[in-house]
Amino acid sequence: MTTGKEKTTTATARPNARRAxxxxxxxxxxxxxxxxxxxFAVGIYVARSLGLSAFGAxxxxxxxxxxxxxVSRGLATDPLMVRFSGVPDASWRTxxxxxxxxxxxxxxxxxxxxxxxGLAVGGGVGxxxxxxxxxxxxxxxxxxxxxxFFAAGTGRKAFVNDLLGGLxxxxxxxxxxxxxxxxxxxxxxxxxAAVAAAYGCLQSGIRPKVTGAREWLRAHRDLGYRxxxxxxxxxxxxQLRAYGLGAIVGVSAVGVVRGAELxxxxxxxxxxxxxxxxxxxxxxxxxxxxxxxxxxxxxxGGGQAAGALLWGAALLTLPDRFGELVxxxxxxxxxxxxxxxxxxxxxxxxxxxxxxxxxxxxxxRRSLRCQLFASACYVGGGLGGAAVAGTVGxxxxxxxxxxxxxxxxxxxxRSALREHHHNxxxxxxxx
Numbered sequence: 001m002t003t004g005k006e007k008t009t010t011a012t013a014r015p016n017a018r019r020a021x022x023x024x025x026x027x028x029x030x031x032x033x034x035x036x037x038x039x040f041a042v043g044i045y046v047a048r049s050l051g052l053s054a055f056g057a058x059x060x061x062x063x064x065x066x067x068x069x070x071v072s073r074g075l076a077t078d079p080l081m082v083r084f085s086g087v088p089d090a091s092w093r094t095x096x097x098x099x100x101x102x103x104x105x106x107x108x109x110x111x112x113x114x115x116x117x118g119l120a121v122g123g124g125v126g127x128x129x130x131x132x133x134x135x136x137x138x139x140x141x142x143x144x145x146x147x148x149f150f151a152a153g154t155g156r157k158a159f160v161n162d163l164l165g166g167l168x169x170x171x172x173x174x175x176x177x178x179x180x181x182x183x184x185x186x187x188x189x190x191x192x193a194a195v196a197a198a199y200g201c202l203q204s205g206i207r208p209k210v211t212g213a214r215e216w217l218r219a220h221r222d223l224g225y226r227x228x229x230x231x232x233x234x235x236x237x238x239q240l241r242a243y244g245l246g247a248i249v250g251v252s253a254v255g256v257v258r259g260a261e262l263x264x265x266x267x268x269x270x271x272x273x274x275x276x277x278x279x280x281x282x283x284x285x286x287x288x289x290x291x292x293x294x295x296x297x298x299x300x301g302g303g304q305a306a307g308a309l310l311w312g313a314a315l316l317t318l319p320d321r322f323g324e325l326v327x328x329x330x331x332x333x334x335x336x337x338x339x340x341x342x343x344x345x346x347x348x349x350x351x352x353x354x355x356x357x358x359x360x361x362x363x364x365r366r367s368l369r370c371q372l373f374a375s376a377c378y379v380g381g382g383l384g385g386a387a388v389a390g391t392v393g394x395x396x397x398x399x400x401x402x403x404x405x406x407x408x409x410x411x412x413x414r415s416a417l418r419e420h421h422h423n424x425x426x427x428x429x430x431x
Contacts, residue, residue: 027155070231135190145200165196259334301353312342374405
């Protein structure tokens, strides 16, 4: 029988838990706002400074970075978020050192490859890829600290990190504009990230343990390699679409698509990095109130989808004069993609809610199947649409693909929740 004192304690604990969640989400939103503004500023500055063709080349390096980021997150930080969110500080510190060391190792290995290939290819595109190779370690380490801080529930530190990186980007971009090349802008972007990465080491008091990468990968190979394939499926699909679109329509078309993405930048940036908050929160909901996980994911995904649609509607009312001020020559073509791009982001946002639930449940096999299916739809829709109706057709094909993929995510989450209800025992791992 429940006593009055126990009822009072429970009633008090629930508002406190809600406030704690709201606080963590608030720091997550603040951090994403900084990242959104930073990414938006980089894209706009480069688009206005270099023109459509060079902006297309910059967009190819951006998409390539997304692929490498997917590798780093899958091997290093996704397992950290699933298994070390809300754990004792000693366990978190050990895990964060090995996880960040793994991210740094990925950056060094892939960065060296990009540097060699870029120098061999030469030209504007080759030099841009060489510059990307030089800055990849700093970019990936900055991202790793974001995940680590949110896993520990200290999103404020992630916010400070990324704010510092945004501030460092201002003088770096001014210098890059004087050089006036794609490679210079890539170096400026990466240098600012390195500043944030270094400050992350100071804030955490942790030195990335690259020598612990092998042990980390071995301990979490059941999740890491599946998440690797899953994340590369996401970013690899975007890269295939970009390269295919460039081959079918032209490199300028890649710049047009990137311009439309910049218009939806706040929501795209949230979708790309939302696992900083959502996976950790979904994992906490699963531990504390597993019956509420489905509702949490639905509210999360539905809220993002609604926000993307509202933002897209607002963009439709944007005067051409303002659009040209923001994107320059890119605006005219990019504005034609607002409706399909907004629908695509809304579909992806709805799916993110279900994806967070599957990650929290550690249902790596199910999430892998979902992501491979969604990625295949994305590439097929994007390139099929491009073959039929050019850049606009590609945008509509992607919109249809993201909605289809979202349906698959939710079907698998429903099945995974049923399985968890019948077998609720969760595996516990050491760092």
